[in-house]
Amino acid sequence: MNLITYYIVRKKLSIIAMAMALMLTTSCASIISTSKRKVLFETDPPGAKVFVNGMEKGITPVQLKVKAEDRIDFKLDNYKEKVVVMDSKFNLVSILNGFSIIGWGFDALTGSLKRVDTKYVKVTLENSKKTAFMNFMKNGNITKVNVDEKNKVIETIIVLNE
Numbered sequence: 001m002n003l004i005t006y007y008i009v010r011k012k013l014s015i016i017a018m019a020m021a022l023m024l025t026t027s028c029a030s031i032i033s034t035s036k037r038k039v040l041f042e043t044d045p046p047g048a049k050v051f052v053n054g055m056e057k058g059i060t061p062v063q064l065k066v067k068a069e070d071r072i073d074f075k076l077d078n079y080k081e082k083v084v085v086m087d088s089k090f091n092l093v094s095i096l097n098g099f100s101i102i103g104w105g106f107d108a109l110t111g112s113l114k115r116v117d118t119k120y121v122k123v124t125l126e127n128s129k130k131t132a133f134m135n136f137m138k139n140g141n142i143t144k145v146n147v148d149e150k151n152k153v154i155e156t157i158i159v160l161n162e
Contacts, residue, residue: 036066036067037119040063040120041063048076053077069086079126084123132151
C-alpha cells in the first residue's frame with residue numbers, strides 16, 4: 001500500500017467515524033430538555049387525593065412532575081371523581097436531531113418529542129348525589145313510605161337527626 005492510498009483510506013475512516021459519532025450523539029431533545037414538567041394541581045374543595053396513571057402521588061394542592069398524556073385522577077370522599085389527561089405540544093428542541101434517524105428514534109422512545117404544555121391545573125369537584133343520599137340515610141330515620149301503584153310513585157319521608 002503506497003502512502004497516497006493510506007491517507008485516502010485514513011481520511012475516509014475519519015469521516016465515517018465522525019458521521020457515526022454525530023449520529024449517535026444528536027438526540028438533543030432527550031439530552032437538553034426532559035419530557036416531564038412540574039405542574040401545580042389544585043382542587044375546589046382542597047384535600048383531594050391525586051393519582052397519576054393509577055398511582056397515588058399526593059393531596060391537593062400539590063406540585064408534581066408529569067409527562068405528556070399522563071392520566072390524572074382526583075378523588076375526594078362525597079365528591080364525583082374527576083379525570084384530566086395532560087395536554088402536550090411538539091418539543092421544538094427535537095428539531096436539532098436534523099436527519100439523524102437514531103436521534104429521532106431515541107427521542108420518540110424516551111417521550112421527548114412531546115412536552116407538557118400546562119403549568120397549572122385547577123379542578124372543581126362536584127358533590128355526588130349518591131353520597132348525599134347515603135349521608136341522609138346515615139343521619140336520619142325513615143318515618144313514612146307511601147306507594148302509589150296507580151301512578152308508579154314511591155314517596156319516602158326521612159327525618160334527619162340533629
